[in-house]
Amino acid sequence: MKLETAKSLLLIILIGTSLILTFGMWNYRAEYEPLNDDESIDKADLGGGQKNANDVVKPNNVVFKINGEFYSYENPEDSANLFEDIQTWEMTDLQSTDTEEKTADAEVEIIFPTGVPLSLFENILNTDRTLTSNRNFYVDRFYIQLQEEDQLLKVYFVSLDGDEAVEGTIHSSANYEQLLSMFSNLSDEEYEENHLLTETARNIYIPVEEKTMQSFKYTFNTIKSADVRNIMFTRPNLVSESKSGESLMYRTDDRQLNYTGNGMSFINVAEWNKEEPADKSVFQQSLENINEHAGFTDDYRVDSYTDDSITYRLYRLQYPVINNSYMDLSTIYQKWQSDQLSEYTRSLISLDTVANTSSKKLRDSDEIISTIKQNKNIADIQDVQIGYRLTVEKDVNGEDYALLEPDWYQRVNDSWSVVPEKNTGTQNIEGGS
Structure with a gap:
C-alpha cells in the first residue's frame, strides 16, 4: 500500500471516529446535571405540602370515661373531628395546680402517641396565655372533666413525671352541652366499649369488639x-x-x-x-x-x-x-x-x-x-x-x-x-x- 493511500485511510478513520464521538456527546444526557447557582438549588423540593403544629401533633385516641367504664368512637375519623372541635374551644384561667388525681363522674382523656413539651399546645389549643416556660414539662395526654354544678369544663395537663400540673377552664355552656350529649349516647353504634390495661407503662385502652x-x-x-x-x-x-x-x-x-x-x-x-x-x-x-x-x-x-x-x-x-x-x-x-x-x-x-x-x-x-x-x-x-x-x-x-x-x-x-x-x-x- 502506498504511503499516500495509507494516510488517506487513516484520515478517514479519524474523521469517522470524531463524528461518532461528537454524535454521542450531543445525544448523551447525564443523569445528574451539575448545579452552579443558588437559584437552581432553591427550587429543589420533595413535592409535599406545608405543615404547622396542628397538622403534625394529633391524638391517636380519645376515650370517654364514666362510672368506671371506657368508650371510644368506633371510627377514628370521628375522634379526629372531635379533637378539631376541641381545638377551637376557648381555654382560660390557666394556672399551676397540685398533681393529685382529679376525679369526676365524666371525663374525656385525649391521648397522644408520645410525650411532647406542654408549650406546644399553645399552638394547638385555643389558650389565652402561655402554658408554661418549663421545657422539661412533657405531657402525652390531657383530660377534660365535666363540672355539672357549674356547667363548665375543666382541663388538666399532668407532666409525665407527675411532678407538675396545669389546669384551665372552658366556660362555654355550648361546649359543655356538646360533651354532655356524647356521654348520654355512649350506647349508640358509633361508640365502642374499651378494656383498660394498667400494668403497662401507661394506661392503654383496647376496643372490646x-x-x-x-x-x-x-x-x-x-x-x-x-x-x-x-x-x-x-x-x-x-x-x-x-x-x-x-x-x-x-x-x-x-x-x-x-x-x-x-x-x-x-x-x-x-x-x-x-x-x-x-x-x-x-x-x-x-x-x-x-x-x-x-x-x-x-x-x-x-x-x-x-x-x-x-x-x-x-x-x-x-x-x-x-x-x-x-x-x-x-x-x-x-x-x-x-x-x-x-x-x-x-x-x-x-x-x-x-x-x-x-x-x-x-x-x-x-x-x-x-x-x-x-x-x-x-x-x-x-x-x-x-x-x-x-x-x-x-x-x-x-x-x-x-x-x-x-x-x-x-x-x-x-x-x-x-x-x-x-x-x-x-x-x-x-x-x-
Missing part, C-alpha cells in the same frame, strides 16, 4: 435522587458520587447521603459549638426545615420526641403505618445539634392511588390482652394500637406497589412490633422505630 378491616394495595411515587442531593448539599456540583447496586452515596468532607431508591439516610459531622444552646426547640427546627423542602409528602405526625430528636410517622385513615425494612419507609427522623441538622432519615415514597383492597379479620381483644399479659416485660409496653404494616412488593408485571395490611401492634422503647400470636412462647421482635 372484634374488628374486620381493609388491606390496601397502593401505587406510589418515588422522589428522585438528584432532588434529594440538591436539597442536602449546598453545592451539589462539588459532591462526589459512588454507586453500588441500587444504592447511591453522595459525600463531601463533612456530609454523607445514602439513597436506596425508597429511602435516604443523611449525616452531617461538621464541627459546631455543642455548648451553645439552640434558639429554637427541635420541633420548631425540624418543622421549618422539612417545610423548606416540602418534605411532608403525606400525612405525617409526631411519633416520638426528645430534646434533640424527633420522629414523624406516616398515618393512613387515622391509623399509624409501620414498616420494618432496614430503611424505615414509614417515618421521618431528624436529630439536631445546637442549630445544625446532624441526622436525617426518611421514606422517599408517597402513596398514590388504591389499586386493590381486601378484607382482613383481626384477632379479638381478649386474645390480644391475654398475649400482652403473658409478657414478662409488660411494664415496658408503652402502647397497643391497630396499625398498618407497610411492605413494598412487585406485581405480576414486575411493577412495585405498597401493601398496607392491618394488624395489632405493641410499642416498647419507642419501637413497634406485631403483637405475637397467643401462646407462641416468644415475643415478636419485628419492629419499626
Whole structure:
C-alpha cells in the first residue's frame, strides 16, 4: 500500500471516529446535571405540602370515661373531628395546680402517641396565655372533666413525671352541652366499649369488639435522587458520587447521603459549638426545615420526641403505618445539634392511588390482652394500637406497589412490633422505630 493511500485511510478513520464521538456527546444526557447557582438549588423540593403544629401533633385516641367504664368512637375519623372541635374551644384561667388525681363522674382523656413539651399546645389549643416556660414539662395526654354544678369544663395537663400540673377552664355552656350529649349516647353504634390495661407503662385502652378491616394495595411515587442531593448539599456540583447496586452515596468532607431508591439516610459531622444552646426547640427546627423542602409528602405526625430528636410517622385513615425494612419507609427522623441538622432519615415514597383492597379479620381483644399479659416485660409496653404494616412488593408485571395490611401492634422503647400470636412462647421482635 502506498504511503499516500495509507494516510488517506487513516484520515478517514479519524474523521469517522470524531463524528461518532461528537454524535454521542450531543445525544448523551447525564443523569445528574451539575448545579452552579443558588437559584437552581432553591427550587429543589420533595413535592409535599406545608405543615404547622396542628397538622403534625394529633391524638391517636380519645376515650370517654364514666362510672368506671371506657368508650371510644368506633371510627377514628370521628375522634379526629372531635379533637378539631376541641381545638377551637376557648381555654382560660390557666394556672399551676397540685398533681393529685382529679376525679369526676365524666371525663374525656385525649391521648397522644408520645410525650411532647406542654408549650406546644399553645399552638394547638385555643389558650389565652402561655402554658408554661418549663421545657422539661412533657405531657402525652390531657383530660377534660365535666363540672355539672357549674356547667363548665375543666382541663388538666399532668407532666409525665407527675411532678407538675396545669389546669384551665372552658366556660362555654355550648361546649359543655356538646360533651354532655356524647356521654348520654355512649350506647349508640358509633361508640365502642374499651378494656383498660394498667400494668403497662401507661394506661392503654383496647376496643372490646372484634374488628374486620381493609388491606390496601397502593401505587406510589418515588422522589428522585438528584432532588434529594440538591436539597442536602449546598453545592451539589462539588459532591462526589459512588454507586453500588441500587444504592447511591453522595459525600463531601463533612456530609454523607445514602439513597436506596425508597429511602435516604443523611449525616452531617461538621464541627459546631455543642455548648451553645439552640434558639429554637427541635420541633420548631425540624418543622421549618422539612417545610423548606416540602418534605411532608403525606400525612405525617409526631411519633416520638426528645430534646434533640424527633420522629414523624406516616398515618393512613387515622391509623399509624409501620414498616420494618432496614430503611424505615414509614417515618421521618431528624436529630439536631445546637442549630445544625446532624441526622436525617426518611421514606422517599408517597402513596398514590388504591389499586386493590381486601378484607382482613383481626384477632379479638381478649386474645390480644391475654398475649400482652403473658409478657414478662409488660411494664415496658408503652402502647397497643391497630396499625398498618407497610411492605413494598412487585406485581405480576414486575411493577412495585405498597401493601398496607392491618394488624395489632405493641410499642416498647419507642419501637413497634406485631403483637405475637397467643401462646407462641416468644415475643415478636419485628419492629419499626
